[in-house]
Amino acid sequence: MISLQNVSKSFGSGPSAVIALDRVDLEVADGEIFGVVGQSGAGKSTLIRSVNLLERPDSGTITVNERELTSLSDAELRVERRRIGMIFQHFNLLSSRTVRGNVELALEVTGAERRERRRRADEILDLVGLTAKAGVYPTQLSGGQKQRVGIARALAANPRVLLSDEATSALDPETTRSILELVRTINRELGLTVLLITHEMDVVKTVCDSAALLEAGRIVEQGPLVSLISTAGSRLARDLFPLGPVPRHAGSTVIEITFSGGSADRPVIAQLSRNHGLDVSILGAVIETIGGNQAGRTRLQIPGSAAGARAAIDDLRSQGLLVEVVGEGNR
Amino acid sequence: MIDPSTPGFWQNLLGVVMVGTGQTLYMVGVALAVTILVGLPLGIALVGTERGGLFDAPFGSRAVGVATNRVLDFVVNLGRSIPFIIVMIAIIPLTRLVVGTFIGTTAAIVPLSIVAIPFFARMVEIALKEIDPGLTEAAQSLGATRAQIVRKVFIPEALPSIVLGLATTITSIINFSAMVGVVAGGGLGDVAFRYGYQAFSPTYVLVVVVIIFVIVQLIATAAAAIARRLSHASLPQPGLRGILAPGTRQQSI
CATH class of the missing domain: 3.40.50.300 (P-loop containing nucleotide triphosphate hydrolases)
Structure with a gap:
């Protein structure tokens, strides 16, 4: 047009x-x-x-x-x-x-x-x-x-x-x-x-x-x-779900999960914690209605390095979720 | 020396002053009509040929626009800087060409118009410059032609200011018209000069002053009222508003 x-x-x-x-x-x-x-x-x-x-x-x-x-x-x-x-x-x-x-x-x-x-x-x-x-x-x-x-x-x-x-x-x-x-x-x-x-x-x-x-x-x-x-690294998406600056925590990994459409109502975090035995803490979350659909972004902190959390991250990705590692603390 | 005790003084004064007033109104009226006819387009051209103006590139050439603007600006400044008495004498050939003679009331209209046109053009220019350029853009976005923008945006939006500028212009034409006795133009100024100065009658001067004052006062008051009536940009007191613009009454309820 x-x-x-x-x-x-x-x-x-x-x-x-x-x-x-x-x-x-x-x-x-x-x-x-x-x-x-x-x-x-x-x-x-x-x-x-x-x-x-x-x-x-x-x-x-x-x-x-x-x-x-x-x-x-x-x-x-x-x-x-x-x-x-x-x-x-x-x-x-x-x-x-x-x-x-x-x-x-x-x-x-x-x-x-x-x-x-x-x-x-x-x-x-x-x-x-x-x-x-x-x-x-x-x-x-x-x-x-x-x-x-x-x-x-x-x-x-x-x-x-x-x-x-x-x-x-x-x-x-x-x-x-x-x-x-x-x-x-x-x-x-x-x-x-x-x-x-x-x-x-x-x-x-x-x-x-x-x-x-x-x-x-x-x-x-x-x-x-x-x-x-659902595009990794999209600046517009980041601005749509503002979570503020990423905190630095030594010895832990900070990831952000973007939910959209059907994935928004699945108990993702509970599963993550149960299946991988991780002490997940939620650092921030935003949920918005975009284009008539619920969508959101959650920032999680997982103990250990990104390599250690690899299995968990792969698991999330296999469920069709957009996962980005935004902070990785060095011991 | 004539004084009010002379037999027939008042009757004579009445006749002379009436003729003078008639001549003044005639000169000023016609000169004013010419001034609006020429000054308004001139003012629009002055603003239009400026950078970013509506006519900034006539025939597709910005150079023509710049040249036109400079020439017009120069002409307007020239017209405004030469003392009226000199204009009157300097343009005698032009007056002769237009009217056939350079003597008399009708002939005086030519120099009066010549000085009033640049004056009024500047007034129009100032009024047009007050218009928000956004309005022109809005009209352009609707697909308006330049002529439509002038007619539907420029003039209506600037009209209150133009009317006030017109009142100032009329006052200055009246002012200049007092000097046309030099070319036997007659009018109130001539009455005051011949009867008041040459015949030593202060009564004539006083009467002329009062009449001119009343005319100018009437024009200024009328112009202010018209401008206020035309201007919807700033609200006067609500009661007056209701009377002036019946369509807006529902707002004040």
């Missing part, structure tokens, strides 16, 4: 040039919610703004809805942009227009006639739950309501894709949740493909099907969350 190939972008020139995107490849499948995470300055904003060419990359190709955008003329690009909705961190609503007027802007651009504009605006405002606020000006709305208007405006012209540029970063946790639920709903009901960027892992955890980690302009990892969490 969205495909970025070898996209690079830098700002400035000469030795002071900043590379915002460095040969980025990104594949977003039809109908999924894809989250790009990264710290500020990683190039997230440049990445999402290049998808609808608000920022034109220096090189690479961008394909959305089966159209390669970088080769289009201005007029052709405008037509394609109508099929790509976008919402923003600071909402970007016109203060000179009412809520309904803001939504209608998207339809005026497409040349829809007055009656049709009105009908569609009211329909979409109903979808985002703002019918009662149609005649109100944006300054009288809360942040969450403003973002709902933003979403309504982005969806008014029936796009196939929604881009979200830190859409919940200016909102409180509760409002964030309600906006994410709305994004989830429109993704399911309208079959909309969503690409979002965020610095909050919680957003990825709550709504995303797939994710990518962006670091210094490069995609470090990407894939469906379900496969990321």
Whole structure:
């Protein structure tokens, strides 16, 4: 649905040039919610703004809805942009227009006639739950309501894709949740493909099907969350289940077991202790619902070296669990 | 020397002042219309041709954009720096070309417009620069054309500031219009000069001052009220809000 190939972008020139995107490849499948995470300055904003060419990359190709955008003329690009909705961190609503007027802007651009504009605006405002606020000006709305208007405006012209540029970063946790639920709903009901960027892992955890980690302009990892969490050494998975720094204990081995899907409800630790006669202690554990499935990570401490615990680790792995040795104490 | 005890003084004053006021309103009104017509696009062009602006690369060339911006900026600065009395004399050939003569009230409109246009263009430029660039981006993301962005984003969003800038512009046109007596342009300034100064009648000066003060005051008050009415960005007291924008009443319940 969205495909970025070898996209690079830098700002400035000469030795002071900043590379915002460095040969980025990104594949977003039809109908999924894809989250790009990264710290500020990683190039997230440049990445999402290049998808609808608000920022034109220096090189690479961008394909959305089966159209390669970088080769289009201005007029052709405008037509394609109508099929790509976008919402923003600071909402970007016109203060000179009412809520309904803001939504209608998207339809005026497409040349829809007055009656049709009105009908569609009211329909979409109903979808985002703002019918009662149609005649109100944006300054009288809360942040969450403003973002709902933003979403309504982005969806008014029936796009196939929604881009979200830190859409919940200016909102409180509760409002964030309600906006994410709305994004989830429109993704399911309208079959909309969503690409979002965020610095909050919680957003990825709550709504995303797939994710990518962006670091210094490069995609470090990407894939469906379900496969990321069962990938050894995945940094995204580690961030999804934060267990904090690994403690150092002399004479013991620290392992982390990632549970997902069916393995989450098996008495793994009890078996480990019984079958191998090990005094296992639990150092930390996190359980989350990811993509509708329970998944989690448990950090265990086993006495002795990794070699000594080898049998136990092999046993766990043979059960289809992801086991990583994260700390090995030397006597 | 004429003074209020002269027979027919008040009647004469009334006639002269009415003619003067009419001439002033005529000059200022037409000059204002021309100023808006030319100054608004000029202000938009000034902002648009800046780096990252909507028209920063006309005909696909950034160099054209830079050149256009520099030229416009220079012209505006030039127009604003030359004293009005000199402008009036310097552009006599242009006035003759446009109006057919450089003498009289209609002819005075040309120099008045010439000085007011750059003034107003700067006001428009300042007003447009206050607009959050995010709004332009949002419109672009919807597939809006440049013309649509100007019409639907730039002008409506900047309108409250533009209206206030317009009031300042009108005041300055009125101010300049007092000098057009030099080219027999008439108006209130000419009344004050001829009757007040040359005929030594302070009464005329006082009456002219009062009339101009009232006009300027009315314009400033009206502009402030219109700007407030147009601006939905900052809320005045809720009671007034309800009267000004009936559609928003449900909010205050």
